Amino acid sequence: MSDEEWGIQLLGPLRVQVGGRPLDLSGPRQEKVLAVLVLDADRVVPFDTLVDALWDDAPPDTARRQVHNAIAALRRCLGPLRDLIVTDGRGYRADLSGAPGGRERVDAHRFLHLVRSADTALAAGHRAGAVTALTDGLARWNGPALAGLDGRAVRILAGRLDEQRLTALERLFDLRLDEDAPGSLVPALAELVATHPLRDPFRRQLMLALHRAGRQADALEVYQQGRALLAADLGLDTRAELRLLHERILRCDPALDRPATGPGAPPPAPATA
CATH class of the missing domain: 1.25.40.10 (Tetratricopeptide repeat domain)
Structure with a gap:
């Protein structure tokens, strides 16, 4: 795994950067696979889940081979981050825990961490700290989650993230009022x-x-x-x-x-x- 500065953006159009330069993932299939794996980081995503993400309820007879091909293509596109995608048993896993910077380099995970930090701050009576954490977390957003990607499974994942954003906004404005x-x-x-x-x-x-x-x-x-x-x-x-x-x-x-x-x-x- 490269020790260069890198980041994955999911809170808006999906983007991957290494050393300040964007990586081209060569199409929505690789982007969907990456999004599903990274959002469920450090846990094995079963093969069938990736099939659903790519084809909903109508996978082709060649789905297994095409998923393997998509994973191979994704690894090639990720270049210095290729080791982020790990084959694990009957599925694949995004190994963020083994990557430099870990979850902090993924905007969605950083956002959720800051929302939890707001909980902790408020429980300790630090309302200003909660406002700061929520404001910082919401600043990670650059549009609707996974903008530009389609498919039922992706829409469900994006919908959950978008709902968490709206909930964080509600909480922030309650404090700011x-x-x-x-x-x-x-x-x-x-x-x-x-x-x-x-x-x-x-x-x-x-x-x-x-x-x-x-x-x-x-x-x-x-x-x-x-x-x-x-x-x-x-x-x-x-x-x-x-x-x-x-x-x-x-x-x-x-x-x-x-x-x-x-x-x-x-x-x-x-x-x-």
Whole structure:
């Protein structure tokens, strides 16, 4: 394994770099295999899992040979990182534990490590440390996970990563609402609500930021927009948490102006690997 600086990016288009230079993996088949192996790093990925990743439910009769060929091609493309891909029993394994820098050189694993660090910081009462860890982790993203790769198995993996990003954003804004000027958070939260209109936490956070910024009418309008969207798209009413916040904003509940800090403040949900 080369001791050159290297990195694998999965949080956006898949990219591999060695010594500051990008490597060409010669096509989506090698890229899919690498993504599946690296995301399940240091564990054996069965042959059948790779077949599913490449062909979903319709593998060709030559699938076994083609998987072997894809692994061989991937190793050639990886050059100084060729030893990263290990044959292990009835499958293959990405040996990150044996690579210089290990998981820290893969943006997805670094992101998850920083989210877990935020858990640890918050459990110790270090809210600023949690904000820093979440901010650093989210800065690793360069677009939707595994952008440009297709296939059911890849979409499932990418969906899990994208969901972890959204959860980290929700946790970060919960913390920042108690630390930052609320008006400064409105543009980013408004964009998140526009992109994810059915995701309640972002709508709740935008309502609270607007209310704390003295924009009560705008906060109430954000609620009404969400209520209308749910009714039109799903035939549902808003959930209890948003309805309660709406009522509290209507009556100008002074408790909404106080940050939810201190020993009684709920911690963020723990990270999932």
